[in-house]
Amino acid sequence: MTTTASSVASTPPTVGRVSGVLSHRWVRFGIRRLGRLLMSLAVLVTASFLMIHLIPGDPVRGALGPTAPTALVEARREALGLNDPLFVQYWHYLQGLFTGDLGTSLTSQLPVADIVSQRLPATLTLAMLGFLVSVAVAVPLGVLMGVVTRRGRGRRSELAFTTTSVVLGTIPDFLIGVGLVYVFGVSLQWLPVAGNATADAYVLPVLALAIGPAAILSRIFRVEMVAVLEADFVRTARAKRLPSRSIYLGHALPNALTAGLTICGLLLGSLVAGTVLVENVFAWPGLGRTIVASILSKDYPVVQAIVLVYGVGVLLANTVVDVALALLDPRSMIAED
């Protein structure tokens, strides 16, 4: 082979970049991820702003009722700035967001920011506990089931596990909640079913919130684990004659986790939203009860703010998951886009 020839061929255009650029890649990833977060935030803020304006009819009239005097409605409209041109209102809305001013409740006249900050911790605790419990159950269970049922083994345990997890994963959290209330609250009377005054009051709401996601997540981790165990690189690891422990934990698990993590993000999001229903089952003093009450009483500034808070929560959850994914699997940084 001639020297010219080999020099041509050993530098194809796709040769991997040198590791000095690695940090650049992190910067690029950070910027792109931040850009996406800001973009989604902008959409979210705009949507929550427009919400009031998309409601057919006059929201203030709707909130105050048909019998309220026109002068009062007009004064309220003026106070809320609803008579300004749309973009001026949007500008004021953005200004308010930056200064922590979320407006005033139509019914209680309290600052919305106060209502939200008072209710937020209870919801946040519930969501975080639910998430932790479901992940703590799902990951070991799913991975274990994956190893047990790999390559078509353990057909019976696979069927039992899959059926149970599908059923549990499909039942909405509020129905699980109702069931738990009936069994542990009404029949057995073991646990409190309302409020968050005592530690044991957390058990049922957290369970109601966590069972579904845990079922879904463990099923996903099982599937991922089974798929990863079929992968070529696991065959390579076996060809290296590594001990099983090292094949399962060292090679298969990180890849199964990476794949399952994406779903974790989505699940965390729906878990945040799930608190709305669970809070209403268990009279949990959080945002979920407040938003439903506010929707029914047409207290739109409160609704608007809580929708925003939920949305931001979901977006942050997704971002955290993406960053975790990038840490675990360097490919995901470039795989996007």
Place this chain on the structure above:
Amino acid sequence: MSELRFDDVTVRYGTARRPFTAVDGVSLTVPEGQVVGLVGESGSGKSTLARAAVGLAPLHSGEILLGGQPVPRRGRVRPLQMVFQDPFSSLDPRMTIGESITEPMPPGPGRAERRAEVERLLTLVHLDPDVAGALPGRLSGGQRQRAALARALAGQPKVVIADEITSALDVSIQGAVLNLVRELQRELGLSMLFISHNLAVVRYVASHVAVMYQGRIVEQGPVSEVLVDPQHAYTRELLAAVPGSRPPTHARPARSTS
């Protein structure tokens, strides 16, 4: 006349900020009645060039002319047809072979004429005309690739582009498809742009060859010249890399230790 001519063709992908030039100022002519081989490795841009010709890839600059006219990229009449690499994905699994072959036919003739034409084409590619009623799932890889050739011919093309049409086939079947290509060229005077990474295959079916490397054509000319007396370093390397082109190493005696 109906020669296919690429005139300074450039194809770019990606965003304006990060453009990727897949094909970079390529000029190439497929003369009437000839098979021109286009060789190069994956990522060299050869398939992109083909896709640009049939309107599946955006043309950044340059012209692709057929008989002096721009190749039509819209409308029912397509004088440039293409045969794809993988016969398992190039036929709609829910359409019978007959329906697939009918699709590119120019509008006009009635049902009976179309059916007769399908039969004629299937016979031409050495398939049983009864295959027309079958779904592609019932056919082997080699049979599907013949059907795909028949579909391309149904468009009454002036030029056919064949993109790696044998590389997804089993070894014992490739020969049959290559024989067919040569037969069609001889008997119908078909013009063809034959894309392959395999120089021996190109040598067998083509009269001219163009070598593509990193989006550019680095060498082109008659097969008898380019493959015998290559001018460009890359062409020489490609030739050196063809298996069986070097003295075999099995002359080396196997030593025994112990």
Place this chain on the structure above:
Amino acid sequence: MSRRWLRVVRTPLGLTTGLLVTAVLVLAIVAPMLWSDRAEVIDTDHILTGPSGDHWAGTDSLGRDIFFRALVATRLSMELALAATVIGVVVGLVLGSAPLLLGRRLGRLVTAGVNIAVAFPGLLLALFFAVIFGVGATGAVLAIGMASAPSFARLVHTLVAGVAALDYVSAARVAGVGRVRVLLRHVLPNIAEPLVVNATISAGGSLLAFAGLSFLGLGVQAPSYDWGRLLFEGIGMIYVNPAAALAPGLAVLVAGLAFNLFGESVAKGLGVSTVGGRLTVTDEDAASAPALSAGGTDEHALDGSPSDLVLDVQDLRVSFPGPAGPIRPVRGVSFSVRHGEALGVVGESGSGKSLTALAVAQLIEEPGRVDAARLQFRGADLREGPRAHRHLLGTSMAMVFQDPMTSFNPTRRMGGQLAEVAVHHQGMSRKQAMARAVDRLRAVRVPDPEKRATQYPHEFSGGMRQRAMIGMGVMGNPSLIIADEPTTALDVTVQQQVLDLLQAIRDEDDVALVLISHDVTVVGEVCDRVLVMYAGRIVEDLPADQLDGGAQHPYTRALVAAVPDMHTDLEQPLAVVPGRPVSPTDVIVGCPFAPRCPLADDHCRTVDPPLAPVEHGIKVACWHAGEPLGLDEETGELVEADAV
């Protein structure tokens, strides 16, 4: 098609849920006609009573029968859920197929919007839309429909993009078929099944979501009632009459699960690919085994003492359980490899060549089964299982796989993946092992090995990765490298470099090589001896220099003549082997090549020829070995010589 649906219904889950779905739909139609009166009659004498013979689920605060209310509520619940599903599906279809119809730029905008919307959970979207559309049944239908649209759009988009990327869509566009027609004729029919399945699942989801909204008081308003509304009313009196909450809760649960699980089981039933073809186990394999072992014994007599052998394989068989009895892709293979020898194994897909390699390397997992009369590697009996000789195999047998892209762990750095071998088998410390890894990377001519060792596999090019794979094999001191199509995924020029590298390693350390390839020319160039496999058997075992001209088996001769090389006669057609290669699931009687063989006679079709030595160190399994073959000048088909 109908048979596949039948298969769905035959599974216990599919059948149960299918019946349940039907029952719910029937109930939705008949329940209001039959029991509206009983569900709405107010009985102030029996307010908030528990379950009794008259009222199976008790009564509500107006004394109405909760059991019948739950039955009658089926219709409204189903109507609303289906309406919401229809909205979701239609909007989702429009948004999801927009990129195909609108072209690149506008399509990307729609997709971006969908991607943002899909990040928000459905319930949150439903609440958002519920505020806009107002509290009540209509608002809730719109809200749930709109809320389910983004995820459906994403699904449609993914499915459409998947089909649109296939060559048959490209072919249709090249044929001049317009975008709308492509969507209607080629794309939608091919994604219809997953769409219907997901719509069914989505109907179940809507039902449950609707119950959720009604439960919050945001959905159906009194005096109308659906299951969610009943649940909302029932939960308030759960201490007085739990059945008031449990009855509608159970109803919604059963109906929602029925739709959901029916969809899931249909998805599973349609998605599962099954092994085609039938297989009946015959004793024919076993009968031919003695002949083969006899051939193998000869080999020892001819080729030298057993201590000279790196690998000695006798009557190797691989089988997998199939739907109709075991599938036997490798059916009695015997060969041996001497020190420093390069053995090529050629064959087409399905010939069993890769499985032979995996079986020898003890890499076939359950439920696959490997049997052999002898399987010795450097004197160790590998039939004792892979654990017994872990360190020997880990250091002395190197594997190189076809696809260097997927054969490395994507989440771990290259150096660590190499070093691991030395840590486990050679007792090195991490640091020593890493130094060895860098040294080995240098040995396989990876430039700048110190830096490369810290990189991830995706930062390597294909050829570089395959070098690293070889480097991993030489972490120990291998006496055998098994390379399974090591260059098939690589470009021609890179392919040559990898083959050269393998050659260099063999020259240096007297390593034996088993090279598996579909490419006769590659094998002929690199190897000393070649095994030709067909249908799980070795049909010919010959020195590589005999391939061109000296081969005895008609299949080998056809294979050589079917592939053009740089010296092929341009005036002659290429050899054509009629028919298709045998699949491991096919039933084989007699010589497996007989149906495609121009020389085959009735004897060939009934009795399988054993692998027997002939001249020039060749062994061949053919009753007509070496008989003259001709080439039909017209078609290239191989014919008996005197027929030309």
